[in-house]
Amino acid sequence: MKPNEISKPVLKRLPSYLAYLKSLPEDGPANISATALAAALDMGEVQVRKDLALVSDGGRPKVGYLRESLIADLEQFLGYNNTTEAVLVGAGKLGRALLGYGGFAEYGLDIVAAFDADESLAGQDESGRPIYGMDKLPAFCQEKKVLMGIITVPATAAQGVCNLLIANGIKAVWNFAPIHLDVPPGILVQSENMATSLAVLSVHLSAQIRG
Amino acid sequence: MKPNEISKPVLKRLPSYLAYLKSLPEDGPANISATALAAALDMGEVQVRKDLALVSDGGRPKVGYLRESLIADLEQFLGYNNTTEAVLVGAGKLGRALLGYGGFAEYGLDIVAAFDADESLAGQDESGRPIYGMDKLPAFCQEKKVLMGIITVPATAAQGVCNLLIANGIKAVWNFAPIHLDVPPGILVQSENMATSLAVLSVHLSAQIRG
DNA sequence: TAGATTGTTAATCGATTAACAATC
DNA sequence: TAGATTGTTAATCGATTAACAATC
DSSP, rough: GGGSSSHHHHHHHHHHHHHHHHHOOTOOSSSEOOHHHHHHHTOOOOHHHHHHHHOOOOBBBBTEEHHHHHHHHHHHTTTTOOOOOEEOOSSSHHHHHHHHGGGGGGEEEEEEEEESGGGGOOOEEETTOOEGGGGGGHHHHHHHHEEEEEESSOHHHHHHHHHHHHHHOEEEEHHHHHHSOOOOOTTTTEEHHHHHHHHHHHHHHHHHHHH | OOOGGGGGHHHHHHHHHHHHHHHTTTTTTTTTTTHHHHHHTTTTTHHHHHHHHHHOOOTTTTTBBHHHHHHHHHHHTTSSSEEEEEEEESSSHHHHHHHHOOGGGGTTTEEEEESOOOOOOOOEEEEEEEEOOOOOOHHHHHHTHHHHHHHHOOOOHHHHHHHHHHHTTOOEEEEOSOOOOOTTTOOOOEEOOOOHHHHHHHHHHHHHHOO
């Protein structure tokens, strides 16, 4: 089963399973059933069972899955074992917050360097990651064969940065700028969109108030 | 047309339209067609047309929509005009970053206060918002009739905070903790999940590498 | 009028759910 | 064996897309 045959809805649910499994006490029961997982996460049990069948064949009738194996299978499938190196562009507030966040290692992500148009930011950030001027970006990405770029620049600069990253070998872009990025086929853009979440919440509240 | 009749996929696309329309130059053409919007955002034009028809009746054959009216209709629909007051719980790195972000006003969101279990954080944050101890939360939420809560505490504390918020009148929760929150019917939880985005990117790269 | 664009009705597609058979 | 659980095949549901009619 090739991972790219998996549908996006399924793919987006997998991290929840993983997070829940990891939150279980180490000295608890060694097995867990899809039924139990579904109940804990408020999901349909058939859906959970089908999702798990895509990433693991360790499910046994009557006992369910071995928790540790299932965790391993999910991590394997999600590629959290082999580290992905990423560069970050835009060392403003958000950019530095992401640089400083230590939790990405758990997902196999390593932000190896940051770049910013403002040369005065160059140096090391508090977490010890280097910050360079934009002129250093092309050589760095090409030499290190970096595949992921994280964009935390203002919306007006985002498309240009995106183009630059792609020109230097990046295949996946994590975009925090609130703007649609145009990319050639084969490049994946995943946009982190707070406006989207806010819209869902906001409309819910409007409906709530109006009755 | 009641807003809660709209489907979630549609709702999540609306902010993109709005952002794009706002990015257009003020002195540009006054009209824009669904066709042009679709092309700019890499979407199907039928889809865009159908989405817009749900929030506006200003579309005219041959000319499209009046840009300004469409912006107004979208903002109206998304409830960005009437301000929503929110409280934030957890004044750590992420919490203070959100407090300091000035952009929420554009979406009709006003974070009026923050709370943290660590009393030593009490006082004012740099942006002038007050930070209180957790004991002040119940009275504050009830008196101000706050409807939205933002959770930026560690995963282990999130469910407890969520319960507390709901007990004090909150109807919508914006959750940044990487954990599933259980809530009673009628309460909406929107989780901001970076692990989800990372999974999508990570699997794309794995597939890319393997060929 | 001709053509661009809108909005709607019907067809397709994909994801979820339900029903069932298999297994320990 | 009986019952819990798995995995699979079929049915349903909802969203997207295609085809078309309406309009300026």
